Amino acid sequence: MDMGSLDGRVVLITGAGRGIGREEALFFAAEGARVVVNDPGVAVDGTGGDPSVAAAVVEEIVARGGQAIANTDSVADWHGAQRMVNAALRAFGDLHVVVNNATIERNRGMADLTEEEFDDVIAVKLKGTFAVVRWAARHWRERFEAGDRVDRAVVNTSSGSGLLNPLPTQASYAAGNAGVAAMTVVGALELGRYGVRVNCVSPSMARTRLTLQVPGMREEPPAGRFDPLHPAAIAPVAAYLATAACPLTGQVLSVRGGSVTVNHGWSRGAHVHKDGPWTVGELAGRVRELPVDDPFEKLADALGGALGLAGRTQLQQMVNALLDQGERSGGTPG
Known part of the structure; x- marks a missing residue:
């Protein structure tokens, strides 16, 4: 068998039953990794559950000659996150890489989004990412203090909705993804002392259950042509970040088809200055001098090429729709 870029690596991938996570699990296994396929098999909104979803990916990996086990714990469950890390240790003796891919959506305008809906998304996207890394980090710290100097890696997953173009009705999803990107940098700074690198991929316009309702997402190129919207395009980037030879840490990489872009996050722009405290009137005059982004124009620019949107009017119509x-689907004031 040919050597793979991930030979000998034990990898835990959350949300690996469908979409991007499934493609990562298959790709990592093909590159020689032993994979823990975590997925409780829930719907897009986090309801329900189906253990056969994770099991089917494991069967596919094993049928191709790879090694994998299934885990159906929820990342939102604090001790469930611990159990999935322990499952890797029991099955394969170690854990080298965590790929945090699990997410859910509850799309509704801020006037209708309920507390429970907001909390559920944050619990999976943000708290879940933290919980899995936390339990993995405790194991890695113990191994490092015992003299084990093996490269470890975390690959988090964010989204363009949160980093570049937060989308209407996605207050919780965008906030969670932005939080994951910020936590990636914190993790890189903290865990490097234990030989752990922490990076993040940010898929943009990938065809998954979460994006199928976006206009244009269901269109596929002719057979045999590269499909830039296929979730498989994300897997090689995540795999590179997981390799022992990768030098990167603290980076957030946007991935759209064959393009990989380094993100720089919030950065300082133009400013006004005064030696002393401002008055409201002074600020009213000076702030007008600063160049600022119109959020509608920025979103139209980000989505225009893919969705065929033209101008602020059409974008506002889409937002209103x-x-x-969201209002018709049961938004409540509670």
């Missing part, structure tokens, strides 16, 4: 849909 999304908000109206």
